Amino acid sequence: MSERFEQGMSTLRKQMDARVVSYLSSCVNCGVCAEACLFYTETGDPRYTPIYKVEPLRRLWHGEYTFWGKLASAFGFGSTLTEQDFADWEELVYDGCTMCGRCSMVCPVGIDIAYMIRKVKEGLAAAGYSPDDLKSAAQRAVEIGSPMGVTLATLQATISVQEKECGIPITMDREGADYLCLFSSGEIVGFPEFIGSIARIFKAADVSWTISSDYFEATNTGVQIGNSAVAAQLIERIVSAAEKLKVKYVISPECGHAYTTIRWDAPNIIGRPLPFDVVHILELLDQLRREGRLKTRGSTDMHLTYHDPCNISRRGGVVREPRHLLDMVAPNFEEMSDHGAMNWCCGGGGGVSTIERARDLRTRVFNVKKRQLDEIGVEAVVTACSNCRHTWEDGLEAYGPEEDVVELIGLTELVARYLVEDESRAR
Amino acid sequence: MFAEFVEGPFWYFSLGVFVVGVAWRFITMLRFGTRRDLSVARASAAVGALRTNLSRFLPRREVAGRIRVPVVAGYLFHLGLFALLLFAAPHVEFIKNHITGFGWTPMPHWAFILASEAAFIGLLVLWLHRVLNPVTRLLSRADDHIAAILVFVVMLTGCLALFQSFDGLRVTHLFLAELLLLYFPFSSLMHALMFVPSRGYTGASLGRRGIHA
Numbered sequence: 211m212s213e214r215f216e217q218g219m220s221t222l223r224k225q226m227d228a229r230v231v232s233y234l235s236s237c238v239n240c241g242v243c244a245e246a247c248l249f250y251t252e253t254g255d256p257r258y259t260p261i262y263k264v265e266p267l268r269r270l271w272h273g274e275y276t277f278w279g280k281l282a283s284a285f286g287f288g289s290t291l292t293e294q295d296f297a298d299w300e301e302l303v304y305d306g307c308t309m310c311g312r313c314s315m316v317c318p319v320g321i322d323i324a325y326m327i328r329k330v331k332e333g334l335a336a337a338g339y340s341p342d343d344l345k346s347a348a349q350r351a352v353e354i355g356s357p358m359g360v361t362l363a364t365l366q367a368t369i370s371v372q373e374k375e376c377g378i379p380i381t382m383d384r385e386g387a388d389y390l391c392l393f394s395s396g397e398i399v400g401f402p403e404f405i406g407s408i409a410r411i412f413k414a415a416d417v418s419w420t421i422s423s424d425y426f427e428a429t430n431t432g433v434q435i436g437n438s439a440v441a442a443q444l445i446e447r448i449v450s451a452a453e454k455l456k457v458k459y460v461i462s463p464e465c466g467h468a469y470t471t472i473r474w475d476a477p478n479i480i481g482r483p484l485p486f487d488v489v490h491i492l493e494l495l496d497q498l499r500r501e502g503r504l505k506t507r508g509s510t511d512m513h514l515t516y517h518d519p520c521n522i523s524r525r526g527g528v529v530r531e532p533r534h535l536l537d538m539v540a541p542n543f544e545e546m547s548d549h550g551a552m553n554w555c556c557g558g559g560g561g562v563s564t565i566e567r568a569r570d571l572r573t574r575v576f577n578v579k580k581r582q583l584d585e586i587g588v589e590a591v592v593t594a595c596s597n598c599r600h601t602w603e604d605g606l607e608a609y610g611p612e613e614d615v616v617e618l619i620g621l622t623e624l625v626a627r628y629l630v631e632d633e634s635r636a637r
Numbered sequence: 638m639f640a641e642f643v644e645g646p647f648w649y650f651s652l653g654v655f656v657v658g659v660a661w662r663f664i665t666m667l668r669f670g671t672r673r674d675l676s677v678a679r680a681s682a683a684v685g686a687l688r689t690n691l692s693r694f695l696p697r698r699e700v701a702g703r704i705r706v707p708v709v710a711g712y713l714f715h716l717g718l719f720a721l722l723l724f725a726a727p728h729v730e731f732i733k734n735h736i737t738g739f740g741w742t743p744m745p746h747w748a749f750i751l752a753s754e755a756a757f758i759g760l761l762v763l764w765l766h767r768v769l770n771p772v773t774r775l776l777s778r779a780d781d782h783i784a785a786i787l788v789f790v791v792m793l794t795g796c797l798a799l800f801q802s803f804d805g806l807r808v809t810h811l812f813l814a815e816l817l818l819l820y821f822p823f824s825s826l827m828h829a830l831m832f833v834p835s836r837g838y839t840g841a842s843l844g845r846r847g848i849h850a
Binding site for chain 2: 226227228229230231232233235236237238239240241242244245246250251254256257259261262275276277278314315316317318319320321322325473474475476477478481482483487488524525526527548551552
C-alpha cells in the first residue's frame with residue numbers, strides 16, 4: 211500500500227467520533243436518503259445514494275471497530291479498504307455531492323450524512339484522491355488568496371468602478387469600523403454590483419463598514435476539498451484581518467458554503483471561538499429593516515421566485531430573513547414547490563462547479579430546478595449566492611435559449627434597486 | 638432436555654449477552670467522544686435534539702410521495718411487532734415471570750391477529766422492497782437479510798406456537814428469540830436503540846443553528 215493511501219487511512223481514522231458511530235450503528239440501509247438527493251433522483255444511478263458516498267468511512271468503522279469486522283479480519287476475511295476504493299469514491303463524493311444536506315433532513319434515524327461526507331473528503335484528500343480542479347483552486351487560495359486567482363489589484367479596480375457607479379466612496383482598511391465585509395471571488399468577478407449595492411445600503415442605513423486589503427475572500431476551498439489544515443489557514447487570515455481592523459462583526463456575503471464555514475464551522479476548525487460575531491448579509495439587511503434603518507420605496511412587479519442557497523438556509527438557518535426582504539420589494543413573489551429548508555440544491559455548491567469534468571453531471575441534475583421553474587413560470591429567480599447564480603446561468607443556458615430569458619438577480623441588489631437614500635423621501 | 642436448556646441457562650446467557658452487548662456498544666460509542674461546538678448558538682441544542690427525535694417519526698412532506706412503500710410497510714411492521722412483543726398474552730406472562738415480576742392486561746385475540754398480520758405483511762413488503770429497489774439492493778448487506786430472516790422466523794414460530802398448542806413450537810420460538818437477543822448487539826438491529834443518539838446529535842447540531850431538523 212502506498213504511503214499516500216496510508217496517510218488517507220490515518221486521516222479517515224481521525225474522523226471517527228461518537229456522532230459517526232451513532233450514525234453508522236443506526237443505518238438500516240433503507241435508501242430514503244436517495245429520494246432527497248438530486249444526484250440520484252435526476253440520474254437514477256443508485257451509486258449517488260448519499261449514504262453510499264460514505265461507504266469508505268463505513269467500511270473503515272466496520273472493519274476496525276465492530277465485532278464481525280474484527281472477527282473477519284482476524285481470520286483474513288475482512289473486506290478492508292483499498293486504494294482503488296479511494297479512487298472509485300472520488301467521483302461520487304466530489305462530483306456527485308454538494309454537501310447540501312437535504313439527505314440529512316429526511317433520514318428516519320436522523321443521520322447527518324452531509325457531516326460524514328465532509329469527513330470522507332478529509333480521507334480522500336489526504337490520500338491525494340481529490341479532483342485536480344479543486345487542488346488547483348486550493349493552491350490558488352493559499353498562494354494568491356483567492357481560488358479564482360482574484361488579486362487585491364482586481365478587487366481594488368472593481369471597487370473603483372463601483373464607487374463611480376454608486377457615487378459613494380468605499381474605504382478599505384478602516385480601523386475601528388463595526389463591520390468587515392468579505393466577498394467571494396465569484397461575486398467580485400461575476401456580480402460586482404453587489405459591492406455597489408451594499409455601499410449604498412450601508413450609507414443609507416449609517417452602517418460603519420470596511421474591506422480588508424490583507425484578506426477579503428469569503429469562500430473556503432479547504433472545506434470544499436476536505437483539507438482541514440488549508441481550511442484553518444484560510445480562516446486564520448480572516449481572523450487576522452478582523453483583529454487588525456478591530457471590527458466587531460464579519461459579514462458573510464452572498465455565498466452559501468462561505469457562510470456555514472465562517473459562521474458555524476470556523477471556530478471548530480481553528481479550535482477556538484472567533485473574536486468577532488459573524489452575520490450573513492441577509493441577516494444584517496433584515497436587522498436593518500427591523501430597526502427601521504433600511505427603507506425602500508416602490509417594488510418590482512416581476513413574477514419572481516427565490517432559490518434558497520442550501521448552506522444559507524438548510525445548513526445555515528437563514529430562511530425567514532430573505533423572505534422578509536422580498537416582502538419589501540417583490541409583491542409578486544411565489545415560492546417554488548420545495549423551498550426554504552427543504553429546497554432542492556442547484557447542484558453547483560461545495561466545489562462541484564469548480565470541477566470541469568462534472569459539468570455534464572451538474573447540467574443533468576439541474577433539471578430538478580428547471581422543473582421547479584416550469585411549474586410556476588416566473589420571470590426571474592432571486593438568490594443570495596453567487597455560486598448558485600453561476601450554476602443557474604449555466605443550467606438555463608444548457609436547456610436552450612427559451613429558458614435563458616429568466617432573469618437572475620441577487621437579493622441584495624434587488625433590495626438596493628428600491629432603496630430610499632434620501633431621508634426626506636423615506637416612507 | 639432441550640426445553641430445560643432453552644428456558645434455563647440459554648435464556649440467561651442470551652439475556653446477559655444482550656444487556657452487556659448493548660451497554661458495550663453505547664459505551665464504546667460515547668468513548669469516541671464529540672468535540673464541543675465552539676460556534677455561537679442561535680437556538681437551543683437540547684430542544685433541537687428532542688425535536689428531531691420526535692419529528693423523524695414522520696416523513697417530511699417533500700419526500701413522502703417518493704417513499705410511500707417503505708414508510709407504510711415500515712410502520713405496519715414496527716407497530717405490529719411492538720404490539721405483539723408487549724401485549725401478546727404469552728409475552729405478558731413471560732415478562733411477568735422472567736423479567737419484571739408484574740404484568741398487564743394483554744390484547745384480545747382479534748387484536749393479536751391484526752397485529753401479527755400487520756407485522757408479517759410489513760416485514761415481507763420491506764424485504765421485497767429491499768431486494769427489488771436498486772438503491773436498497775446496492776446498499777444491503779448480509780446483516781440486513783439475516784436480521785430480517787431472524788425476526789421473521791421468530792414471529793412465524795410464535796404465531797404457530799400459539800395456534801398449534803404444541804410445546805415444541807413454543808420452545809423453538811423461545812430458542813429463536815434467544816438467538817435474536819444474541820445477534821442484536823452485533824447487528825443493524827441496534828438501530829432500535831441507537832436512533833435516539835443519532836437523531837439527538839443531528840437535532841442538537843442543526844437545532845443550535847435554528848434549523849428544525
